[in-house]
Amino acid sequence: MELWYSEQHTKSVRFSVKVNQHLYTAKSEFQRIDVFKSKEFGTFLTLDGLIMVTEKDEFIYHEMIVHVPMATNPRIKKALVIGAGDGGTVRELTRYPGIESIDMVEIDKMVVDVCRQYLPQTACKLDDPRVRIYYEDGLKFVRSRENLYDLIIVDSTDPFGPGEGLFTKEFYGNCDKALTEEGILVNQHESPYYDKYARSMQRAHQCIREFFPVCRVYQVHIPTYPSGHWLFGFASKKYDPVGKLDEEAWNNLGLQTNYYNTELHKGCFALPNYVKALLADTGK
Amino acid sequence: MELWYSEQHTKSVRFSVKVNQHLYTAKSEFQRIDVFKSKEFGTFLTLDGLIMVTEKDEFIYHEMIVHVPMATNPRIKKALVIGAGDGGTVRELTRYPGIESIDMVEIDKMVVDVCRQYLPQTACKLDDPRVRIYYEDGLKFVRSRENLYDLIIVDSTDPFGPGEGLFTKEFYGNCDKALTEEGILVNQHESPYYDKYARSMQRAHQCIREFFPVCRVYQVHIPTYPSGHWLFGFASKKYDPVGKLDEEAWNNLGLQTNYYNTELHKGCFALPNYVKALLADTGK
Structure with missing residues (x-):
């Protein structure tokens, strides 16, 4: 099985990252919060489906x-x-x-x-x-x-x-x-x-x-x-x-x-x- | 129907572009050559599945x-x-x-x-x-x-x-x-x-x-x-x-x-x- 995180950079451009694990997901009062673990970028945080922070960069x-x-x-x-x-x-x-x-x-x-x-x-x-x-x-x-x-x-x-x-x-x-x-x-x-x-x-x-x-x-x-x-x-x-x-x-x-x-x-x-x-x- | 071109930037990172048309494909003596038309990048050329040139950038x-x-x-x-x-x-x-x-x-x-x-x-x-x-x-x-x-x-x-x-x-x-x-x-x-x-x-x-x-x-x-x-x-x-x-x-x-x-x-x-x-x- 492969698990891929995908993000729409525009309606017709997509950036996808293979993830090892979906570590966390929740909806706060303000936004959806997710944390993933990946080989390429390490652990990364997304808010409302947009990458905010990755361990790598x-x-x-x-x-x-x-x-x-x-x-x-x-x-x-x-x-x-x-x-x-x-x-x-x-x-x-x-x-x-x-x-x-x-x-x-x-x-x-x-x-x-x-x-x-x-x-x-x-x-x-x-x-x-x-x-x-x-x-x-x-x-x-x-x-x-x-x-x-x-x-x-x-x-x-x-x-x-x-x-x-x-x-x-x-x-x-x-x-x-x-x-x-x-x-x-x-x-x-x-x-x-x-x-x-x-x-x-x-x-x-x-x-x-x-x-x-x-x-x-x-x-x-x-x-x-x-x-x-x-x-x-x-x-x-x-x-x-x-x-x-x-x-x-x-x-x-x-x-x-x-x-x-x-x-x-x-x-x-x-x-x-x-x-x-x-x-x-x-x-x- | 949607047609997406996908390129592996690494084994676990993928970049995808929605294309309107696959204009050309052929295998030359040296490599595979493709041309696509897309909304985001205009016409673009790929060699062996890697983007070489896009009209946009x-x-x-x-x-x-x-x-x-x-x-x-x-x-x-x-x-x-x-x-x-x-x-x-x-x-x-x-x-x-x-x-x-x-x-x-x-x-x-x-x-x-x-x-x-x-x-x-x-x-x-x-x-x-x-x-x-x-x-x-x-x-x-x-x-x-x-x-x-x-x-x-x-x-x-x-x-x-x-x-x-x-x-x-x-x-x-x-x-x-x-x-x-x-x-x-x-x-x-x-x-x-x-x-x-x-x-x-x-x-x-x-x-x-x-x-x-x-x-x-x-x-x-x-x-x-x-x-x-x-x-x-x-x-x-x-x-x-x-x-x-x-x-x-x-x-x-x-x-x-x-x-x-x-x-x-x-x-x-x-x-x-x-x-x-x-x-x-x-x-x-």
């Missing part, structure tokens, strides 16, 4: 969403992470001794519980004393925060389910207020390749550029996401992520990484023409 | 295999292209007025004939007066050439079928001899992500580094190739593709591109740590 996503802003401003002390129930983003943040507090806001407690059990590789630092977890809607959480965080990371799902509110102007306006003058915002920014994702990317970009004077996009290779061509948004009140990067300072921290390095940090902001055109086309 | 591969060396040395006059039966690489080369001759060596005439019929988007410049097509084995062809070409592009299939000879030391040693002192060699360099491809990548790198003092690797996003994370090798006798890039000269040519730009040219040579480690691990 989660390092790419989590290193790139964390080290790019942290290297841009190594003095970041207070971080807010929205979404990110698997814990991978928090894990990377806890590697910085200079980080004093990490507030994590995850709407779905069940995701966190499932990851603690099945994905200790990502969830392993959720009990770090600097971490405080709020099981709330990120959209509501940021409404009441002002001038508090040096860094906000929006580690959301796609804007098709519970993550939808995190792709709105209201949300990014409130993030702007919740950030200090030093503030940097990084968000998962979808993908330029397939139409549906490209529209989400444009929507996210349009929301963010209204509030932040610095608004850039960087790209990574994440093979288990649709098309493998994934983007992150970098927005800030004053920090340019490339021009002022202090490579030596970051390299002196001595952090071992499998994907991120400071040369790649500069390189990943160079985008293909068709991606630049899509981003420019999001209206002014 | 062939521009990524062909722009990146051609414009990186051409921008590095805008005085390239004589080019040799090995493989590349679909014509896309030749098409991009013919856009340079400075190019005087393009020798194309394709082992399988049937691929060229099929692409002329079904993929005019890539095959459209094969009748350019500067192009001469040799239906020969590339490995044998380069044995008898010396000090002839400013640029060799190895646009091969994977090293699992007829492309196998193009992943050997003998071949790259002969390429070295066939190049002038100005010579640049670019090759499709497989992918770092799935084991089988990563081993091919290491093999290619090991062969090339023996002959060329400058030996670099650059990366691109090609969603229809396994993992979407694809590499090209850049080797030369003296040209550094990044440090000495004359961006202004290339931009003054006024070529319109959908993927390539000179900023990306510099950025794509910055590789993730795990890729650097795999390349370093190819022995000295």
